[in-house]
Amino acid sequence: MMNTNNRIEPDWNNTDTAAANSRRHGRRHGVAAIAAAVAVAGVLAVSGCGASGTSTSGAKAAQAVQKLGKSEGKVSILAWPGYVEDGSDDPDVDWVSDFEKETGCEVTSKTYGTSDEAYNLVKSSDAYDVVAASGDLTLRLINAGLVQPVNTDLIPNYKDVYSFLKNRDFNTVDGKSYGVPHGYGANLLMYNKADFSEAPTSWDVVFDKAKASKFKGKVTAYDSPIYIADAAIYLMKHKPSLNIKNPYALDETQLKAAVDLLKEQNANVGEYWSDSLKLAQAFQSGDTVVGTGWQVIYNQMDSSKFGITSPEEGVTGWSDTWMISSKTKHTNCAYQWLNYIDSPKANAQATEYFGEAPANKNACQYATDSKFCDIYHAGDKDFEKKIWYWNTPISQCIDGRKNVKCTDYTEWTKAWQEIKG
Known part of the structure; x- marks a missing residue:
């Protein structure tokens, strides 16, 4: 189990350490791979936004079950690495065995590396x-x-x-919940304290101020088209005339402004990252001094040398949802898994191991590190309000605008390729 209290610099060249961290944080490595192939795979299939009062074509006739029956004895789970641990990777990391004992539902699981891969697996098979x-x-x-x-x-x-994790535009459609939250996390601003006399309070250190600073060429940014939303958040505050209300709902003019900002930033970026291990190495070597990072990465670094903060403009982040396949033949065991993974103890185990805030408000008492929930701001409403959770850009503006066409993920992908050159 990861100790988030003692920030000991790990041996990043040790293969066992690297393998363990790669398994745990593999889901974030893969997001950057959602590029040109994502359009082919079906990202454009989304024609509407999941929010109260709006609908998507595939959700209109769907109905939830009204009662459960006898457990079927098994359930197949598709998840990010580190979400379904049964002790096979580490005998001390196991929350699946208790589920199997309690419910009689035997778990089989498969991990995936990108959301695009998961979409194709679910679409092409009834195995999950x-x-x-x-x-x-x-x-x-x-x-x-x-x-x-x-x-x-x-x-x-x-x-x-x-x-605050319920009834969000990424997990609810027409008032219908399509799953239960797992946990949540934020994309924060990491920096080398040696290069800052005071902790930065704005993303301007990676945008407008970067080109004139001593760390030009040592800025890092997340390597994915979804990073365009980070630029949009910055512009929401610093270019209010653009009237951006949601960083995932950008019309052509708004997208161009974000792209222009990121093209300017590109000249100051030393490396775009998608691998958390490489990001840590870049900070420790001095090749990178400021940029987007995660709390879980910072926890493994020397806090006397590095800092992490949530800038005043806000941040992007994630909140994952456990969903049940419409093709499942094991509805009862599937519901039991959703209930179990949101139980206080199991939710604490899973989110502490991965490195994110739990979804269950009672989970903190089961954390092995007494500071875990404080470190990840669990239940901190002021912190959570700053997070714009990842969502899929679609042509229907999810900020409520009518008679306006927003840019979709294909356009974001093309723009990202232009930004990076």
Whole structure:
């Protein structure tokens, strides 16, 4: 189990350390791979936004089950690495065995590296009963009719999930919940303290101020088209005339402004990153001094040398959803998994191991590190309000604008290629 309290610099050249961290954080490595292939794979299948009062074509006729029956004895789960641990990788990391003992549902699981890969696996097979999906995948699954709405009355632990994770535009359509939250995290600003007399309070250190600073060429940025949303958040505050209300809902003019900003930033970026291990190495070597990072990466570094903060403009982030396949033949075991993974103890185990805030408000008491929930800002509403959770850019503006066409993920992908050259 990861110790988030003692920030000891690990041996990043040790193969065992690298392998363990790669397994745990593999889901974030893969997001950058959602590029040109993503359009072919179906990201454009989304024709509407999941939010109260709006709908997607695949969700209109879907209905949640009204009661559960006898457990079928098995459930197949598709998830990010580190979400379904049964002790096979580490005998001390196991929350699946207790589930199997409690429910009689035997778990089989498969991990995936990108949301695009998960979409194709669910679309092409009926082998998976449950899938853990990030915000850039949930609406695709809903729109394609690949997942079913869930009856949260049949999931007792759902009542203890933080209210700010419920009924969001990436997990709810027409008032129907399409799953239960797993946890949440933010893309924060990491920096080398030697290069800053005071902690930075704005993303301007990676944008407008970067080119004139002593760390020109030592800025890092997340390597994915979804990073365009980070630029949009910055422009929301610093270019209010653009009238950006949601960083994932950009019309052509707004997208161009974000792209122009990122093209300017490109000259100051030393390296775009998608591998958390390489990011840590870049900071420790001095090749990188400031840029986007995660709390879990910072926890493994020397806090006397490095800092991490949530800038005043806000941040992007993620909140993953456990969803049930519309093709499942194991509905009862699937519901039992959703209820179990949101139970206080299991939710604490899974999110502490991975490195994100838990979804269940009672999970903190089961964390092995007494500071875990403080470090990840669990239940901190002021912190959470700054997070713009990943969502899929679609042509229907998800900020509520009518008679305006927003740019979709294909356009973001093309723009990202232009930004990086």
